[in-house]
Amino acid sequence: MNKRTREIYEEIFRNNPKRDYLILGSSDSLCSIAPSKVNPKLNIFNLSIDGTSPSYNEELYNKYLLNKVLADNLIYGISPASFIHRERKIAIDERFVGYRGNYLKNTIGFISRLRILNVRSILEKVIASSKRINSQNISGPDFSKYDNGYLPCSTKGDFLYKLNNDIPEINHDEKESLRRLLIKVKSNGYKTIILSLPTPYNYYKKEDLDHFHNDLMSLANDVGAILVRGDNIHKKFLQDKENFSDNVHQTEKGSFSFSKILNKLLKENSVN
DSSP states (O other), X not given: OBHHHHHHHHHHHXXXXXXXXXXXXXXXXXXXXXXXXXXXXXXXXXXXXTTOOHHHHHHHIIIIITTOOOEEEEEEEEOTTTTOOOOOOGGGOTTTTXXXXXXXXXXXXXXXXXXXXXXXXXXXXXXXXXXXXXXXXXXXXXXXXXXXXXXXXXXXXXXOOOSSBOOOOOOHHHHHHHHHHHHHHHHTTOEEEEEEOOOOTTSBOXXXXXXXXXXXXXXXXXXXXXXXXXXXXXXXXXXXXXXXXXXXXXXXXXXXXXXXXXXXXXXXXXXX
16 A cells, blocks of 8 residues: 555544545546645645546545545546546455455455456455555655645656547546535535646647536536636646646646646635
8 A cells, every 4th residue: 555545544534623625536636736835724635546537436435425524625626537437446446455444354345346357366466455554664656745645746747749639538427426426525515616627738629628618517507516617727837838747637847836826716716
């Protein structure tokens, strides 16, 4: 288990004072939002988990967060890649197997859900997970820049790309998972924010982006959330190739700049 994974689960179960903002999403929001750069006076935690989809985060919320209110506001970070269906589920995510509760029971459950793998592969995953969980030597990236759940994903920018790409097809089931999740979040007492994340200038077709954000606005209206257009920021940021490592992930430089912009956007939308 790497250090950030442990921090995620400690955040869920530790008895901290209620935060101002909790952030959910995948690696696109993990790489974009550095809490102390948003506003050092606010208590923010970036709970985004890389490689996840809305259905994964719905499962996470139902399993661990449903009866808890860890913050006044919940931000769900969205990019055009957010609605791609991914097979990863908490129950078969080796990063978390056995971490909380009965280790033997959780491990047996983990094995039973991996029928598609051969026996050797299963054993290798379980043994490796066991060693990570029980070892005092927690692995992971350099934590010198750790910031309330945030770790910089990349220091290298200069992302080169062809213009006017198609947006990935939205998976209907993933969109419905996000809808259900946001409804539960709001009914649980959070002020709910959908944050559309920036992408490199003209990477996606303008008409596709417009349609995508119209869909996000409809979703926000349906669930009673606020849509914050983090994608609709000044062209200078979007054109700077040093701000992006690919089409949806920001560099350390980009995330620091965007996080400061986000503080202003939250104020403008009366959620700060």
